[in-house]
Amino acid sequence: MIVGRRPGVFVRPVSMEEGRRLQRIGRTSKDPVRLRRAIVVLMSAQGQAVRDITSLLHVSEDYVRDVIHAFNERGFDALDPKWSGGRPRTISDQVRESICLIARTSPADWKIAAFSTWSLTKLAEHLVNRHVVPAISRETLRRILHEGKISWQTTTTWKSSSDPDFLTKMHRVLELYDTPPIDGRVVCVDEFGPLNLMPRKGKAWRPFRSPRRLRATYNRYDGVMHMLAALDLATGKIYYRIRKRKRWREFLGLLKVLRARWPGEKLYVVLDNFSPHKHPNVRAWAAANEVELVFLPTYGSWLNWIESEFAALRYFALNGTDHRSHGEQNAAIGAYVRWHNARAEPKTNFAPDSPIRAWTEYPARAA
Numbered sequence: 001m002i003v004g005r006r007p008g009v010f011v012r013p014v015s016m017e018e019g020r021r022l023q024r025i026g027r028t029s030k031d032p033v034r035l036r037r038a039i040v041v042l043m044s045a046q047g048q049a050v051r052d053i054t055s056l057l058h059v060s061e062d063y064v065r066d067v068i069h070a071f072n073e074r075g076f077d078a079l080d081p082k083w084s085g086g087r088p089r090t091i092s093d094q095v096r097e098s099i100c101l102i103a104r105t106s107p108a109d110w111k112i113a114a115f116s117t118w119s120l121t122k123l124a125e126h127l128v129n130r131h132v133v134p135a136i137s138r139e140t141l142r143r144i145l146h147e148g149k150i151s152w153q154t155t156t157t158w159k160s161s162s163d164p165d166f167l168t169k170m171h172r173v174l175e176l177y178d179t180p181p182i183d184g185r186v187v188c189v190d191e192f193g194p195l196n197l198m199p200r201k202g203k204a205w206r207p208f209r210s211p212r213r214l215r216a217t218y219n220r221y222d223g224v225m226h227m228l229a230a231l232d233l234a235t236g237k238i239y240y241r242i243r244k245r246k247r248w249r250e251f252l253g254l255l256k257v258l259r260a261r262w263p264g265e266k267l268y269v270v271l272d273n274f275s276p277h278k279h280p281n282v283r284a285w286a287a288a289n290e291v292e293l294v295f296l297p298t299y300g301s302w303l304n305w306i307e308s309e310f311a312a313l314r315y316f317a318l319n320g321t322d323h324r325s326h327g328e329q330n331a332a333i334g335a336y337v338r339w340h341n342a343r344a345e346p347k348t349n350f351a352p353d354s355p356i357r358a359w360t361e362y363p364a365r366a367a
Helices: 016-028 032-045 050-057 061-079 093-103 120-129 138-147 166-178 248-261 280-288 306-318 326-342
Strands: 184-195 225-232 238-243 266-271 291-295
Touching: 016 032, 016 061, 032 050, 032 061, 050 061, 093 120, 093 138, 120 138, 166 266, 166 291, 184 248, 184 306, 184 326, 225 248, 225 306, 225 326, 238 248, 238 326, 248 266, 248 280, 280 291, 306 326
Parallel strands: 184 266, 266 291
Antiparallel strands: 184 225, 225 238
8 A cells, every 4th residue: 555645536556567557658658548547547546636636637636536436446448548437338238239230120121111221210219119228319329330330321232143154254364364374465355435425523622612513404416435445454554446336346446456556466355245245257357366355254344454444534534524525525535545554554463352362153142
């Protein structure tokens, strides 16, 4: 026991090891809450009264007493910034888990036909009606769901592949990505579009409550265009053509341009199952000109590396624009592609940590 203490609130006797630990926290802690609580405990252990501690740290006497009582009850866990004083929880951990489980269900599971999803108010009423809790506010419910890692999310869709050779085709594509053949070049090809003349929503830095305005009504008098593009994985550069149609003739024209660009090299062209890609004339020309068409699995376009480049093109070059002519829009696309190619690097490491690489069978639905 520390000798000479005046009557009042003090921490329990601390050992030499606990005292050194408190000193170490007081010197090294980067968390201001943990640091302040450690100093309160250390000063109390040294015989400082509550009033003396409050005058030195400029905190309330109630705060000092709460920290001292908490340390006496919980030890060093009471220094954790997550701990706070106040009354104990009125909703137990078990009830909180039940609330999180119920929140993940649909009202239809409870034979509630009036609505298809929960709001905080409706969920709170349901919990009270089911006697899960006697009463609960929306804010308390929101905090419980947040602590339980339950968030408000948009429903997503999942399209499963009906391709019986899904795994074989997928691993073939991944093999080309991971170890490009020494006798040729891997090129990813796809169509981007249709390129409409229309205002496109986008994002921009603007003053508060002063968004950029785009017209809401428009006419498509000039029709649409289509972009046929190829991504060279060896350099990361994009090559493209913009045409009015995207038939097999336009696609074959792109292949001929690619063939002329890399003479003497076999081309491994990764592409989806769009019907012009499989036209007999395209297949015959490819077989006669050292071009291997590597088709993706059905509904497996996400395996095409050029898709990520299309997403960037749409975000940086088209979103937030309102081009009035195809010439103007095509010039914007061309400027972005030139900017991209000037900074392009070889494409490597396609989804290295993705679970798809561990698939031994194709999942029928999303987990």
